Amino acid sequence: MSAASAEAVLYVIGAILAAVAFVGLVFGANALLSPRNPTSEKLEPNECGMPPAGDPHVRLPIRYAAVAVLFVIFDIEAVMLFAVASRIHGSVGGGLAVLAFASMLALGLVYAWKTGALEWRS
Numbered sequence: 001m002s003a004a005s006a007e008a009v010l011y012v013i014g015a016i017l018a019a020v021a022f023v024g025l026v027f028g029a030n031a032l033l034s035p036r037n038p039t040s041e042k043l044e045p046n047e048c049g050m051p052p053a054g055d056p057h058v059r060l061p062i063r064y065a066a067v068a069v070l071f072v073i074f075d076i077e078a079v080m081l082f083a084v085a086s087r088i089h090g091s092v093g094g095g096l097a098v099l100a101f102a103s104m105l106a107l108g109l110v111y112a113w114k115t116g117a118l119e120w121r122s
Contacts (some may be wrong), residue, residue, distance in 0.1 A: 066117050070109075077105050 088094030
């Protein structure tokens, strides 16, 4: 192992230890400095300072989860396409890879559309 790579490894280990120490310091300061005087009002679930309107444990329909997963998938697609667009610079291979990636996700969108996953029924 060369001196430069050993120095890089020690730098990464030091950065990880510094991050862990900072998080521990913040949690420790919170435990020591935060006031603890729970009252019945503070222990109630609230909605913007108003009394709760209904049961807080309402089950969401499975359609909500499907739409949420589709949103995350296409949000990641947008981020990936912006990240790759700055690196391909007219590369044919890179352009074909981006085209294949986008077309696979487009096929997934067409499938979700055809199966009715995007329709919201009450």
